[in-house]
Amino acid sequence: MSQLTTSGSGLGLGHSRHLPTWAPYGVLVLAAAFSAAVLALAGFNLAGFLVLTAITFMIVLVVASRAVEGPRKATDRFVTSLVVGSFLLALVPLISVAWTVISRGAARLDVEFFTFSMRGIVGEGGGAAHALAGTLIITAITTLISVPIGILTAVYLVEYGRGSLARAITFLVDVMTGIPSIVAGLFALALFVLILGPSARLGIMGSVALCVLMIPVVVRSTEEILRLVPHELREASYALGVPKWRTVVKVVLRTSVAGIATGVTLAIARVIGETAPLLVTVGFTAAINYNPFDGRMATLPTFSWFSYAAPSLPVEASIDRAWTAALVLVILVMAFNLLARVVSRAFSPKTR
Amino acid sequence: MSKRIDVSDLNIYYGDFLAVEGVSMAIEPRSVTAFIGPSGCGKSTFLRSLNRMHEVIPGARVEGKVVMDGQDLYGSDVDPVDVRRTVGMVFQRPNPFPTMSIAENVLAGARLNSKRMRKSEADDLVESSLQGANLWNEVKDRLDRPGAGLSGGQQQRLCIARAIAVKPDVLLMDEPCSALDPISTLAIEDLIQKLKSDYTIVIVTHNMQQASRVSDATAFFNIAGTGKPGKLIEMADTATIFSNPTQKATEDYVSGRFG
Ligand SMILES: Nc1ncnc2c1ncn2[C@@H]1O[C@H](COP(=O)(O)OP(=O)(O)OP(=O)(O)O)[C@@H](O)[C@H]1O
Numbered sequence: 140m141s142q143l144t145t146s147g148s149g150l151g152l153g154h155s156r157h158l159p160t161w162a163p164y165g166v167l168v169l170a171a172a173f174s175a176a177v178l179a180l181a182g183f184n185l186a187g188f189l190v191l192t193a194i195t196f197m198i199v200l201v202v203a204s205r206a207v208e209g210p211r212k213a214t215d216r217f218v219t220s221l222v223v224g225s226f227l228l229a230l231v232p233l234i235s236v237a238w239t240v241i242s243r244g245a246a247r248l249d250v251e252f253f254t255f256s257m258r259g260i261v262g263e264g265g266g267a268a269h270a271l272a273g274t275l276i277i278t279a280i281t282t283l284i285s286v287p288i289g290i291l292t293a294v295y296l297v298e299y300g301r302g303s304l305a306r307a308i309t310f311l312v313d314v315m316t317g318i319p320s321i322v323a324g325l326f327a328l329a330l331f332v333l334i335l336g337p338s339a340r341l342g343i344m345g346s347v348a349l350c351v352l353m354i355p356v357v358v359r360s361t362e363e364i365l366r367l368v369p370h371e372l373r374e375a376s377y378a379l380g381v382p383k384w385r386t387v388v389k390v391v392l393r394t395s396v397a398g399i400a401t402g403v404t405l406a407i408a409r410v411i412g413e414t415a416p417l418l419v420t421v422g423f424t425a426a427i428n429y430n431p432f433d434g435r436m437a438t439l440p441t442f443s444w445f446s447y448a449a450p451s452l453p454v455e456a457s458i459d460r461a462w463t464a465a466l467v468l469v470i471l472v473m474a475f476n477l478l479a480r481v482v483s484r485a486f487s488p489k490t491r
Numbered sequence: 492m493s494k495r496i497d498v499s500d501l502n503i504y505y506g507d508f509l510a511v512e513g514v515s516m517a518i519e520p521r522s523v524t525a526f527i528g529p530s531g532c533g534k535s536t537f538l539r540s541l542n543r544m545h546e547v548i549p550g551a552r553v554e555g556k557v558v559m560d561g562q563d564l565y566g567s568d569v570d571p572v573d574v575r576r577t578v579g580m581v582f583q584r585p586n587p588f589p590t591m592s593i594a595e596n597v598l599a600g601a602r603l604n605s606k607r608m609r610k611s612e613a614d615d616l617v618e619s620s621l622q623g624a625n626l627w628n629e630v631k632d633r634l635d636r637p638g639a640g641l642s643g644g645q646q647q648r649l650c651i652a653r654a655i656a657v658k659p660d661v662l663l664m665d666e667p668c669s670a671l672d673p674i675s676t677l678a679i680e681d682l683i684q685k686l687k688s689d690y691t692i693v694i695v696t697h698n699m700q701q702a703s704r705v706s707d708a709t710a711f712f713n714i715a716g717t718g719k720p721g722k723l724i725e726m727a728d729t730a731t732i733f734s735n736p737t738q739k740a741t742e743d744y745v746s747g748r749f750g
């Protein structure tokens with residue numbers, strides 16, 4: 140490298156000067172010190188400090204870089220700091236939510252929370268075993284119904300669908316993606332009320348409502364993934380005398396398992412926290428109910444909502460339970476994500 | 492086991508676009524036939540119509556006859572899947588299955604069709620196919636490694652092994668060496684020479700030297716202009732095409748004079 144700079148000077152390569160690698164960090168410290176000093180005069184506040192630091196940092200770094208390294212490098216540094224800045228900005232709400240949920244939910248993250256329902260509990264103690272069971276059962280049924288329908292629809296759209304039917308389905312899927320969740324809930328309610336009468340409240344109704352929300356997400360993500368499978372792989376399979384349906388199952392789906400698993404996880408995460416459609420279809424109860432075809436069930440989101448909106452005395456105990464339910468929900472989603480990672484790691488194409 | 496192919500008056504369409512017009516030719520068994528011609532003249536299109544891969548493209552269709560040992564491949568009672576089992580194909584870009592190991596790639600034709608096979612039988616097939624594709628020595632110690640981890644030339648030979656593992660009668664190759672270095676190219680040319688004792692081989696190439704080195708017969712395709720259909724100009728022994736063609740266009744093309 141050094142040889143290149145000395146011997147290459149004739150080519151104009153030797154004149155490039157660089158800021159030292161520690162320059163951005165140095166500038167950052169300077170900018171922080173500067174804004175702290177300015178704000179100390181005007182009255183300190185954290186948000187103002189961060190914004191001022193970021194702006195000062197950018198201006199100083201870009202000006203210094205322009206002077207030393209030239210305009211191309213300066214633009215590079217400007218865009219780099221913009222990108223990193225946006226990333227940090229996007230992290231703020233995430234970290235804030237995670238922190239709030241963990242710090243407030245940790246209080247009741249105990250064995251009792253997972254082993255007790257709220258049946259006959261007045262005051263402190265009690266748990267959300269009934270809500271956890273309800274969420275798991277309803278989400279499992281939703282997934283069992285939505286994933287096959289969603290994947291088969293996507294396979295139809297990508298591999299077989301031509302003409303107006305395919306266009307109509309695509310359109311309907313688009314429309315379904317935009318349905319507000321309460322509408323899905325009311326749809327399921329109306330459907331079952333027609334069949335079972337006005338007081339029907341069942342776990343399965345909640346699953347049907349969530350299916351309306353989940354199917355379009357599965358279709359969309361699977362479709363995207365299937366379209367990524369190179370056409371050459373399908374042709375390679377056809378050229379070996381493999382019929383189309385086997386090609387779809389054993390080459391196209393097999394190649395995209397990893398992506399589909401990720402899409403399904405995202406779809407589960409999308410529905411597992413739904414509250415409104417469950418409130419109108421599944422209702423709420425304080426006791427454990429394992430039967431989705433018989434009576435009301437509690438779920439984590441509705442549990443959390445009820446504990447917060449209609450707390451029993453003492454209020455703090457109720458509110459603690461609400462936060463812990465939220466925390467358990469977050470942990471569940473994380474666990475699904477990890478599971479999907481493991482699945483995609485195991486099935487994704489490898490080169491080594 | 493190699494077969495003779497007779498093509499008569501073949502028109503090949505993409506939707507309404509006539510890509511290749513009025514091709515008639517005879518492809519001899521146990522020989523190598525090369526297709527040459529300028530880009531876009533329909534060599535690949537014609538080649539793909541020989542194992543009914545053409546119709547995989549939406550809207551694509553074929554008129555005319557392709558007769559292999561007395562049977563019309565486009566007859567109404569013929570299943571394209573069976574045709575493709577008899578007429579194998581190797582593509583321009585190597586395309587091993589990324590989810591499969593080297594051995595699984597070789598066995599793909601059987602595995603994807605859910606054929607039951609004893610372990611010893613499968614091992615033998617892997618070995619003989621890889622031997623046949625001149626790849627065995629390079630990969631015999633890592634058969635369970637992903638096929639996508641091989642070099643481009645090795646991947647192409649893996650694809651050839653995969654194609655011959657289903658024991659076709661005819662092997663179509665669309666510019667099999669265009670992505671390869673000279674050494675891998677020579678390896679594949681040697682391989683073609685070796686394979687021709689068992690298979691009918693058709694190869695598309697842009698490389699005149701390659702055509703003259705490996706092929707017994709050569710067909711020259713040309714196109715009158717963009718949007719016009721490609722046509723078969725002349726087909727004869729390779730020696731005749733390169734030294735003494737009857738058509739002026741052929742002579743210009745093989746001697747490097749265009750337009
Ligand atoms: N999938 C397709 N849809 C529509 N037209 C196509 C398609 N593939 C090829 N064509 C057209 O058919 C004609 C012949 O194409 P083809 O690929 O057979 O040429 P080729 O001789 O193989 O050229 P090359 O030497 O560049 O590979 C071209 O005009 C091309 O634009």
Ligand SMILES: [Mg+2]
Nearest residue numbers: 534535536665
């Ligand atoms: Mg081509």
